[in-house]
Amino acid sequence: MTRSGRELIVENEDLRARLEETEETLRAIRSGEVDSLVIMSEVGEQIFALTGADQSYRILVEDMSEGALTVNAEGLIIYANRRFAEMLKMPLEKVIGGSIYLWVAPDSQPILRSLLGQSADGKCRDELDLVSNEGAKVPIQFSASYPLVKGMEGVICLLATDLSEINEFKRNERELKLAASVFTHASEGILITDAHGHIINVNDAFTRITSYSRDEVLGRTPNILSSGRQDKGFFAALWHDLTEKGHWYGEIWNRRKNGEVYAEMLRISALCDSDGKVTEYVGLFSDITAMKEHEKQLEHIAHYDALTNLPNRVLFADRMQQGMLQSLRRAQPLAVVFLDLDGFKAVNDTHGHAVGDRLLINLSSRMKAALREGDTFARIGGDEFVALLLDIGSIAACQLTLNRLLAAVAQPVQIDDLVLHVTASLGVTVYPQGDGIEADQLLRQADQAMYLAKIAGKNRFHVFDPTLDINLRSYHANLEQIRRALVQREFLLYYQPKVNMRTGKIVGAEALIRWQHPEKGLLLPAEFLPLIEDHPLNVELGEWVIDSALTQMEIWAAQGWTLPVSVNISARQLKQANFVDRLRILLAAHTKVNPNDLEMEVLETSALDDLIRASDVIEKCRALGVLFALDDFGTGYSSLTYLKRLPVRWLKIDQSFVRDMLDDPDYLSILTGVLSLALAFRREVIAEGVETAAHGAMLLQLGCDLAQGFGIARPMPAGELPNWMVNWHKEPEWNNLPTVVHADLPLLFARAEHKAWVVTIESFLRGERAAPMQLDHHGCRFGAWLDSVSTARHAMQPAIKAIEPLHLQLHELAADLCALHDQNRNEDALAKVGELKELLAAMLNQLKSLDMH
Amino acid sequence: MADKKSIDSRAAFEQALKTSQNQFYTLRLYVIGTSPQSVSAINNIKNICEEHLQGRYELEVIDLYQQPQLAQGQQIIASPTLIKKLPLPLRRVIGDMSNAERVLVGLDLRPRPK
Numbered sequence: 013m014t015r016s017g018r019e020l021i022v023e024n025e026d027l028r029a030r031l032e033e034t035e036e037t038l039r040a041i042r043s044g045e046v047d048s049l050v051i052m053s054e055v056g057e058q059i060f061a062l063t064g065a066d067q068s069y070r071i072l073v074e075d076m077s078e079g080a081l082t083v084n085a086e087g088l089i090i091y092a093n094r095r096f097a098e099m100l101k102m103p104l105e106k107v108i109g110g111s112i113y114l115w116v117a118p119d120s121q122p123i124l125r126s127l128l129g130q131s132a133d134g135k136c137r138d139e140l141d142l143v144s145n146e147g148a149k150v151p152i153q154f155s156a157s158y159p160l161v162k163g164m165e166g167v168i169c170l171l172a173t174d175l176s177e178i179n180e181f182k183r184n185e186r187e188l189k190l191a192a193s194v195f196t197h198a199s200e201g202i203l204i205t206d207a208h209g210h211i212i213n214v215n216d217a218f219t220r221i222t223s224y225s226r227d228e229v230l231g232r233t234p235n236i237l238s239s240g241r242q243d244k245g246f247f248a249a250l251w252h253d254l255t256e257k258g259h260w261y262g263e264i265w266n267r268r269k270n271g272e273v274y275a276e277m278l279r280i281s282a283l284c285d286s287d288g289k290v291t292e293y294v295g296l297f298s299d300i301t302a303m304k305e306h307e308k309q310l311e312h313i314a315h316y317d318a319l320t321n322l323p324n325r326v327l328f329a330d331r332m333q334q335g336m337l338q339s340l341r342r343a344q345p346l347a348v349v350f351l352d353l354d355g356f357k358a359v360n361d362t363h364g365h366a367v368g369d370r371l372l373i374n375l376s377s378r379m380k381a382a383l384r385e386g387d388t389f390a391r392i393g394g395d396e397f398v399a400l401l402l403d404i405g406s407i408a409a410c411q412l413t414l415n416r417l418l419a420a421v422a423q424p425v426q427i428d429d430l431v432l433h434v435t436a437s438l439g440v441t442v443y444p445q446g447d448g449i450e451a452d453q454l455l456r457q458a459d460q461a462m463y464l465a466k467i468a469g470k471n472r473f474h475v476f477d478p479t480l481d482i483n484l485r486s487y488h489a490n491l492e493q494i495r496r497a498l499v500q501r502e503f504l505l506y507y508q509p510k511v512n513m514r515t516g517k518i519v520g521a522e523a524l525i526r527w528q529h530p531e532k533g534l535l536l537p538a539e540f541l542p543l544i545e546d547h548p549l550n551v552e553l554g555e556w557v558i559d560s561a562l563t564q565m566e567i568w569a570a571q572g573w574t575l576p577v578s579v580n581i582s583a584r585q586l587k588q589a590n591f592v593d594r595l596r597i598l599l600a601a602h603t604k605v606n607p608n609d610l611e612m613e614v615l616e617t618s619a620l621d622d623l624i625r626a627s628d629v630i631e632k633c634r635a636l637g638v639l640f641a642l643d644d645f646g647t648g649y650s651s652l653t654y655l656k657r658l659p660v661r662w663l664k665i666d667q668s669f670v671r672d673m674l675d676d677p678d679y680l681s682i683l684t685g686v687l688s689l690a691l692a693f694r695r696e697v698i699a700e701g702v703e704t705a706a707h708g709a710m711l712l713q714l715g716c717d718l719a720q721g722f723g724i725a726r727p728m729p730a731g732e733l734p735n736w737m738v739n740w741h742k743e744p745e746w747n748n749l750p751t752v753v754h755a756d757l758p759l760l761f762a763r764a765e766h767k768a769w770v771v772t773i774e775s776f777l778r779g780e781r782a783a784p785m786q787l788d789h790h791g792c793r794f795g796a797w798l799d800s801v802s803t804a805r806h807a808m809q810p811a812i813k814a815i816e817p818l819h820l821q822l823h824e825l826a827a828d829l830c831a832l833h834d835q836n837r838n839e840d841a842l843a844k845v846g847e848l849k850e851l852l853a854a855m856l857n858q859l860k861s862l863d864m865h
Numbered sequence: 866m867a868d869k870k871s872i873d874s875r876a877a878f879e880q881a882l883k884t885s886q887n888q889f890y891t892l893r894l895y896v897i898g899t900s901p902q903s904v905s906a907i908n909n910i911k912n913i914c915e916e917h918l919q920g921r922y923e924l925e926v927i928d929l930y931q932q933p934q935l936a937q938g939q940q941i942i943a944s945p946t947l948i949k950k951l952p953l954p955l956r957r958v959i960g961d962m963s964n965a966e967r968v969l970v971g972l973d974l975r976p977r978p979k
Contacts, residue, residue, distance in 0.1 A: 037943045037959050045960030046943040047900035048929075074931055082899050090907040091899040094931050108926035109894065109907055167904050 079152070079172035085128055087112040096172055099152070101144040112170075117141035117149060127156045128168055139175060151175035201276075203295040209233045212292070221276070221299045223269035234295065239273045241265035250280075254293070258282045263300065274301045317391040319369055320376035328390035328398055332451045335388075335400050339443055344403040347410050350439040350458035351379070351417065353395035354470040357547070358584070359432055371432055374425050379436075382416040398455065407442055407475055414438055414473045422471060437465040438473035463490065467542055490543055498549075498556060502528050505560050506727035507577070509736065510698060513708045513724075514717040514749075516742035520576035522613065522720060523561045524727045525553070545584070554585040555594060562602035562610065564730050569604050573734055578611035578641060586614055587625065592632045599636065607637030613664065615643050630659050641698070646686050656693055663690050667701020667721065674706060677764040684757060687714055705743040713760055715751040758797035763856055765793060766822065770852050773826055777833055777841050784830060795819065811862040818855040825851060890914075890922040890972065891951040897929050897944040902961045906945035909962035917974055947971070 040046045079096030083089050089108050097104040100115050107115075116124050120140035127136055142150040155171040195202055201218040205211050211229045219225055222237060229236065242264060253260040259281045267273050278297040282290045315327035323331065332348070339346045353375070360368035372395065379397065380389045388400040399417070404410040421436040439461025441454055457476040465474035497503060507521040527535040544550045561577045568575060585591060599607050612633065614626070630640045641662035642655075646669055665686055673680045690697045699711050702721030711719055725736060752760055769785045769792075776784040798816055825848050832841035894910055896903035907926060914922050929944060949956040949972050958971035969975040 033957060033959075036957075040943060040960035045902055045906075045963065046945070047902040048897045048944045082904065084904075084908055088908065088911050089926075090904045091896075091928065104931055105893075105925040105927045108896075108928060109911065109924045167899070 079170075079174075081107075081112070081170050081172070082167050083112050083128065083170060084166055085168070087124070087128060090167060099142060099144065099150055099172060099174060101146050101148075115142050115144075117143050124154070127154055127170075142172070198296075200296050200298045203229075203234060203297075205234065205293045205295075207290045207292065209293070221268070221274070221297070222266070228269075237266040239265040239267040241273065254280055254282055258284075264297075274299055275304045276300060320373055320391050322376055322380065322397070323388055323390040325390065325392040328388060328392065328400065329451060331388040331390075331400055332454070335402055336443055336451065338402065342403065344405070346443050347399075347401040347404045347407065348441050348443065348454045348458045349399040349401065349414065349417070349473075350455065350462040351397040351399065351421075351436050352462050352466065353421065354435045354437055354466070355545075356395040356434055359434060361584075361587070363430060363432075367427055367430065367432070370427050371425055371434070374427070375421055375434075378420040378423070379417055382420040383413065387413075398458070404442070407440070410440070411473075414440060418471060418473065435471035437462050437470050439463065439465055439476060440473055441476035463543070467539065470542070490540070491547065491549065494540060494544060494549055494553070497527060497529075498552065502530065503553070503556065503560075504528055505557065505564065505730065507564075507730055507733050508720055508727040509725045509733070509740070510578075510718060510720040511724055511740070511742070512717050513702075513712055513719050513742055513746050518575070518737050518740065519718060520578060520611065521733065522727075523557060523564075523577050523579045525557055525580075526727075541582075545582070550582050551585045551588055554582055555598070558595070558598050558610075559601075562598060562605050565609060566602055566604045567730070568734070571734065573737070574606075574609065575733075575737075576609040576611055578613050580613045580643065583615065586629055591629055592636070595633060595638065596636060599638075608639075610638050611641060611662075612638060613641045613643040614660075627658055634659060646682060655689070660695065662696045662698055662718075665697060665699045665716070667699075670699050670701035670707055670711070670719075670721070671703060673710060673764065675764055675767050677761055677768055680761055680764050683716075684714060687716055691715075705745045708743055709745050709749055710760065712746055712749040713752050755800075756797070758793040759859070759862065762794035762797075762859060766852055766855070769826070770848060773829060773848065774845050777829060777838060777845065779838075784826075792823075795823070809862060811858050815855060815858045815862070818851060818858060822848070822851045822855055888921070888952045890918050890949065891925075892922060892972075893925045893927060893948045893950060895927050895929055895942050895944055895946045895948070900944075903945050905961040905963060906947070909965070910947055910968065913962065913965055913968055913972075917969065917972075949973070 081092040123140045153173045157169045201221045202215040204213040276297040283292040425432045439458045441457035461474045461476035505523045510520045640660040644666045645663040698718040702719040702723045772785040829841040947958040
């Protein structure tokens with residue numbers, strides 16, 4: 013078989029190409045451009061390294077678990093091992109020759125750029141993210157080296173460590189770091205000992221709490237901290253728990269380096285090896301001294317009143333229980349005192365809570381000081397206090413203490429520029445009383461007794477009497493009753509007429525509140541008003557009174573009666589900021605009533621309490637047509653200046669003066685004084701307490717025409733008033749009684765003066781007083797008057813002629829009796845007292861018939 | 866007329882294909898590890914490609930130590946060797962590619978010297 017020419021040509025070209033290739037290979041080998049020759053065969057390849065290639069080093073690189081590559085400064089991958097290609101999830105041949113930047117996440121590229129730009133004199137390492145062919149981020153650490161081998165200039169060797177694989181390690185490392193940081197910086201003290209209790213480590217907090225430095229305690233045992241406060245049993249129990257359960261938790265007292273004892277909350281845990289053998293003990297503790305202190309404070313708050321620092325109700329109850337037990341044991345009675353301040357609310361309202369609080373603080377310390385060392389004094393409410401008096405012996409013996417308490421409160425308190433004055437009402441009860449009485453019952457009894465002390469006029473104590481079933485509920489229960497009574501319409505108004513005794517005209521009526529109590533019957537205001545004096549209910553009740561009076565006036569008007577009505581206004585109500593507005597509203601609701609017919613009565617004492625404000629309110633009411641009367645005039649201590657400035661129309665003379673004026677010249681003097689005052693200030697006067705016609709006659713002669721009292725009419729239900737008005741007529745005795753001129757006043761005094769004088773003589777003789785009132789017949793006012801009138805206008809009256817000798821005899825007999833007494837003939841003197849009285853009666857009889865015109 | 870025109874177009878297209886400016890190059894470089902020759906060959910060929918074949922070449926670099934199977938079909942390979950697989954005809958350039966002129970001739974980017 014011969015080859016064709018064409019075939020030969022192709023074979024020739026092939027051979028030429030091979031030759032060319034071989035020549036080219038040889039040329040490259042000769043010129044050092046070739047490093048190795050690879051010869052392939054059926055059994056595998058053989059590599060002939062020509063220059064520079066270190067086979068054992070290569071094998072190491074090829075098989076290592078880190079990615080390895082070499083790049084030039086531009087990032088061209090010159091060499092990469094299989095591991096690196098695996099990281100990129102790429103065939104190796106696609107990696108070499110490409111740019112490393114293709115596989116680096118955009119935000120990591122600057123890091124790589126910086127690595128590749130390093131000078132060739134060192135190693136550098138940094139973390140960055142590769143992006144695999146599948147798009148996944150591969151966190152790696154590149155270690156770059158810059159070999160100074162000849163022929164490798166500009167080549168950078170990179171070693172890539174997959175960080176995701178070392179993440180686990182890193183996490184552990186972080187945890188260890190964290191644990192170390194916690195150990196160092198924990199606010200709890202940490203102490204680690206070996207199995208034998210020798211300290212092998214402590215943290216900063218340990219040093220802070222114990223003041224021992226780390227070096228001072230290493231190798232020692234925790235005994236250095238021992239305070240000695242815990243006994244052996246305590247530690248035995250601790251070790252028992254630690255051995256049995258592996259941990260112990262509790263409070264322990266330890267000692268700082270400076271000797272100071274402190275409280276710590278400690279947890280000890282035993283650390284064991286895999287065989288269960290204890291290797292270390294770890295103690296974790298915090299200083300709870302401050303917490304203990306806080307606990308103590310809390311306990312104090314729970315048991316003491318924050319304002320006064322006195323025990324509170326809780327602590328008092330506790331002391332009471334103890335006291336009651338002790339009382340039984342020692343057979344010594346104890347007393348429980350309930351104390352409520354009188355008028356404290358007014359202080360609060362007028363001067364504000366800050367002043368009220370200071371008053372409470374001041375009084376608290378005073379009252380406490382008034383008690384004995386072993387007594388307990390507690391504050392249980394706003395102005396309510398209780399005292400527990402132990403071993404009192406008897407109630408009589410503890411009266412001294414009670415009076416001391418009252419006196420402590422009643423003394424004025426100076427707060428800045430204010431001088432405050434309050435009193436206290438005390439209720440007292442004694443333990444034991446029969447069987448089975450509880451502490452809270454005792455408190456209730458004392459509360460009830462306090463309430464009775466309030467009703468009885470305040471600034472006093474009242475002792476609870478267990479034998480009397482008074483069935484009085486406590487103050488608060490009573491308040492509730494009053495509130496309910498308002499709703500249930502149990503209050504009603506009685507009306508007491510006011511008349512002009514001279515003309516016989518009915519000039520008005522005073523509305524007086526009554527409580528138709530479902531169980532106790534009709535109650536007078538004194539039985540319930542004191543209870544609410546300091547209470548807002550007072551204002552509510554006051555408004556009810558005005559409203560009811562106005563309503564009644566409308567009813568009477570419809571029946572054809574027009575009668576001015578006066579209502580009583582409490583100080584508290586008068587001081588309400590909106591008093592005038594409220595009054596205006598009430599008047600507007602009763603259009604049929606002429607405001608001129610409504611009058612207000614206000615106590616002298618309360619009106620003067622805050623004169624300027626009261627004047628302002630009274631003035632505003634006057635503008636509405638409503639006029640004011642000053643009630644109980646003469647009982648207060650008003651200065652004349654105040655009286656002058658208070659725009660009231662009437663002065664109501666207190667009934668006490670009227671009642672006793674006939675028998676007591678002092679009262680009569682006050683009365684005449686008041687009347688001249690009223691005249692001077694151009695106020696009208698109404699006398700209260702006219703019980704007899706004689707009262708009326710005297711008032712008429714003194715120039716006081718207006719009056720009210722039982723002698724004229726008792727307070728009556730509204731329905732009875734019209735009938736009374738139709739039937740009433742003035743006393744005949746009052747007809748034609750002139751007002752005596754000032755010069756003749758001694759005549760009016762004669763009766764009272766001589767009656768009182770005779771009384772003193774009799775008591776002197778009975779040994780009840782040291783000396784009688786000194787009165788000779790010319791020295792007495794009446795005698796002087798008789799002497800002066802003997803030439804004056806009354807001298808010709810037959811009555812005067814009759815009186816003169818009677819008066820003389822009276823004084824002579826009195827002188828005789830006193831002389832007998834001086835001669836130790838008292839019996840004889842007393843025998844003649846009857847005669848003296850007869851003479852007096854005869855003279856007074858003649859006085860009556862004296863015509864004063 | 867129509868046939869003649871289409872024949873003219875095809876001829877023009879084929880002519881255009883032949884012009885080196887439009888041809889895509891598939892290159893394979895065989896190296897062994899990181900010898901200086903290999904490093905230099907990779908560096909050099911990359912530069913040449915970027916300069917003359919930008920955007921129209923694919924270069925595979927094969928480390929015969931790690932992937933000897935990729936050399937199958939070749940009996941003897943010197944490292945480094947660059948093989949031009951496409952466009953045909955197959956050509957090989959041996960050495961560290963430091964002589965750019967010779968590489969360009971090998972890649973048929975320069976006429977062969979007579």
